[in-house]
Amino acid sequence: MSDDVAIRFKNVSLHYRVFHERGQSLKGTVISKLKRRDRFEVFPAIRNISFEIKKGESVAIVGRNGSGKTTLLKLVANIFPPSAGTVEVNGKVAPLLELGAGFHPDLTGLENIYLNGILLGLSRKQINERLQSIVEFSELGPFIDAPLRHYSSGMFMRLGFAVAVHVDPDILLFDEVIAVGDQGFQRKCYEKIMSIREQGCTMLVVSHVIDTLKRVCDKALLLDGGRIVAFGPLDMVAEQYASIFRKLEEERKSSRSVETLF
Numbered sequence: 001m002s003d004d005v006a007i008r009f010k011n012v013s014l015h016y017r018v019f020h021e022r023g024q025s026l027k028g029t030v031i032s033k034l035k036r037r038d039r040f041e042v043f044p045a046i047r048n049i050s051f052e053i054k055k056g057e058s059v060a061i062v063g064r065n066g067s068g069k070t071t072l073l074k075l076v077a078n079i080f081p082p083s084a085g086t087v088e089v090n091g092k093v094a095p096l097l098e099l100g101a102g103f104h105p106d107l108t109g110l111e112n113i114y115l116n117g118i119l120l121g122l123s124r125k126q127i128n129e130r131l132q133s134i135v136e137f138s139e140l141g142p143f144i145d146a147p148l149r150h151y152s153s154g155m156f157m158r159l160g161f162a163v164a165v166h167v168d169p170d171i172l173l174f175d176e177v178i179a180v181g182d183q184g185f186q187r188k189c190y191e192k193i194m195s196i197r198e199q200g201c202t203m204l205v206v207s208h209v210i211d212t213l214k215r216v217c218d219k220a221l222l223l224d225g226g227r228i229v230a231f232g233p234l235d236m237v238a239e240q241y242a243s244i245f246r247k248l249e250e251e252r253k254s255s256r257s258v259e260t261l262f
Contacts, residue, residue: 012085091170
């Protein structure tokens with residue numbers, strides 16, 4: 001992979017097994033396995049896609065629910081291996097797919113900073129160097145020694161976001177968590193994201209809010225049914241994305257008109 005490429009997909013597919021019949025007990029499960037009675041179908045979440053993203057690019061991943069957006073990010077993060085093809089990633093990845101993934105409710109906010117930071121690839125020394133900045137960014141100083149089970153969902157997300165954006169990644173993945181909290185905190189999140197972007201970080205952002213994507217992305221990749229429909233300038237792809245919904249709405253109206261005839 002050339003030095004200017006951050007992410008490359010070559011004919012990548014990912015298939016899930018969706019099981020429809022399982023034993024209701026341990027005994028039943030064992031018997032089903034022995035008799036090969038488990039029934040499943042193969043669901044193609046990603047279908048033979050190829051693309052490249054250059055270092056420093058900010059790319060929106062858009063599409064309808066179930067189109068494969070989150071699955072694509074998980075392939076980049078190496079959470080899932082591809083069923084076929086190759087995924088090449090050049091650099092350290094920080095996935096913000098589920099803020100606070102790995103947090104423990106019985107540990108304090110401070111203890112969870114260390115836990116989450118280590119899970120994201122930081123050493124204890126690196127966490128110590130960033131600790132004050134993380135706590136200040138989260139605005140949770142008065143509560144940082146309280147167990148996480150006493151945090152509100154907003155406090156939980158702010159802590160997760162604060163840790164993730166202090167990892168100094170080469171590639172940052174966002175899945176509907178590009179900003180959290182109230183308006184003031186959201187503004188700070190955007191400022192931090194733009195600062196990270198200006199430092200040359202590559203970003204992949206999943207969101208249904210096009211106005212949000214326009215603030216941080218230059219290009220977009222449109223998925224539909226696990227396939228790439230379009231990949232290019234954000235405005236062009238956004239128009240194609242909107243046209244999918246216009247077509248669906250027209251089909252619904254046509255279907256309702258036919259139903260009224262009977």
